[in-house]
Amino acid sequence: MGAGHDTVAAELVRRARERGGDAQVVDVLALLPYGLGGALRCFYRGSVRHFPWAYAALYRLFLRPGPGRRPSGTPLARLAGGRLRGLAERTGADVVVPVFHLGAQLTGHLRARGLLPVPSVVLVIDFEIHRQWLHPGNDHLLCLTEDAAREVRESTGMPAGTCGPVVAPEFLADTPDTPDTPEAPGTPGTDQWRELFDRLGPGRPAVLLSAGAWGVGSHLDATVRLLADHGFLPVVLCGDNRRLRRALSRIPGVVALGWVTDMPGLLHTARALIDNAAGQTAVQALAAGLPVVGHRPIPGHGADGVRRMAALGVSEVAADEAALLGALRRLTAPGPARRRRIAAGRALFTRDALARVTELADVSRLRR
Numbered sequence: 001m002g003a004g005h006d007t008v009a010a011e012l013v014r015r016a017r018e019r020g021g022d023a024q025v026v027d028v029l030a031l032l033p034y035g036l037g038g039a040l041r042c043f044y045r046g047s048v049r050h051f052p053w054a055y056a057a058l059y060r061l062f063l064r065p066g067p068g069r070r071p072s073g074t075p076l077a078r079l080a081g082g083r084l085r086g087l088a089e090r091t092g093a094d095v096v097v098p099v100f101h102l103g104a105q106l107t108g109h110l111r112a113r114g115l116l117p118v119p120s121v122v123l124v125i126d127f128e129i130h131r132q133w134l135h136p137g138n139d140h141l142l143c144l145t146e147d148a149a150r151e152v153r154e155s156t157g158m159p160a161g162t163c164g165p166v167v168a169p170e171f172l173a174d175t176p177d178t179p180d181t182p183e184a185p186g187t188p189g190t191d192q193w194r195e196l197f198d199r200l201g202p203g204r205p206a207v208l209l210s211a212g213a214w215g216v217g218s219h220l221d222a223t224v225r226l227l228a229d230h231g232f233l234p235v236v237l238c239g240d241n242r243r244l245r246r247a248l249s250r251i252p253g254v255v256a257l258g259w260v261t262d263m264p265g266l267l268h269t270a271r272a273l274i275d276n277a278a279g280q281t282a283v284q285a286l287a288a289g290l291p292v293v294g295h296r297p298i299p300g301h302g303a304d305g306v307r308r309m310a311a312l313g314v315s316e317v318a319a320d321e322a323a324l325l326g327a328l329r330r331l332t333a334p335g336p337a338r339r340r341r342i343a344a345g346r347a348l349f350t351r352d353a354l355a356r357v358t359e360l361a362d363v364s365r366l367r368r
Helices: 003-018 036-050 052-063 074-091 101-112 146-156 190-200 220-229 242-249 263-269 280-287 301-312 321-332 336-346 353-367
Strands: 121-123 140-143 160-162 206-210 233-237 255-257 272-275 292-294
Touching: 003 280, 003 353, 036 052, 036 074, 074 101, 101 121, 121 353, 140 146, 140 353, 146 160, 190 233, 190 255, 190 263, 206 220, 206 263, 206 280, 220 233, 220 242, 220 321, 233 242, 242 255, 263 280, 272 280, 272 321, 280 292, 280 336, 292 301, 292 321, 321 336
Parallel strands: 121 140, 140 160, 206 233, 206 272, 233 255, 272 292
Antiparallel strands: none
């Protein structure tokens, strides 16, 4: 739905081609007939932006983990079955890797009925795994953490392992900007960001606020005013929401950005990220050594993911303004609190997702 799924898929393709293989990104919504994919995307975006209560209700009905029978996404996903089967046959694919839960429903359905001849290895990109990721027909699931994989195995009996988050290598590049030396020069791209921040907010720690690809957030104007009033330089990632960017740009002491192409440089320059969705921006921040604080999460998967990240110890949750300011003061300043949080986030990035996918696909082919 958002850009996070696309970003993960694109990185897997890059790794495959770098190693002499081939790969192709396929949007499962584009495989749906009758324009259903576009309509579904518009409905989801509109709900999250304008009617979050409606999305929260849909999440409870379709997605939230837990026992009991509830509606499945399989009837919708199976409408794309013929197109996916044809595509796999034409390309000679060795494995199909869903990175979106509707894709996992589709491949699970096809594999369970013997209609997809190649293995399906689901790459779950969410910290909180909801039920639509868990179609039993898939060959294997790869989760971000071992805790998540163990929960999947214990609750469903499905084969599940760990691969860690998927980010481009630029995010993980070591930089001289250690937690205790914020003035040190950074990787290529950071100089321009540092110059901008020094000009717009000299002496103020730059704190990013992520609103996702669609520019979605709750009371962002109040949050940026709070930060600006207490000595921070709020930098808002507005995505493609031009209305939000215009509105926040009018607030003194705030930097409102549109779509950013140099995310590694930006994340290596800022001092903390305020996150509301536990999505790919939060993952990239952890990779770049940027402390993450969850605040006012979007409903549904966003709120559950923010809580799960904090439970894992890789981020914090700030329930109110006082807690937010306290967390930012601790985590933007050099010291042990910042070092511990950065180390916990970086520890997630221990395995190569593509290597795990190919290994599991080989095993699945031998078993069948």
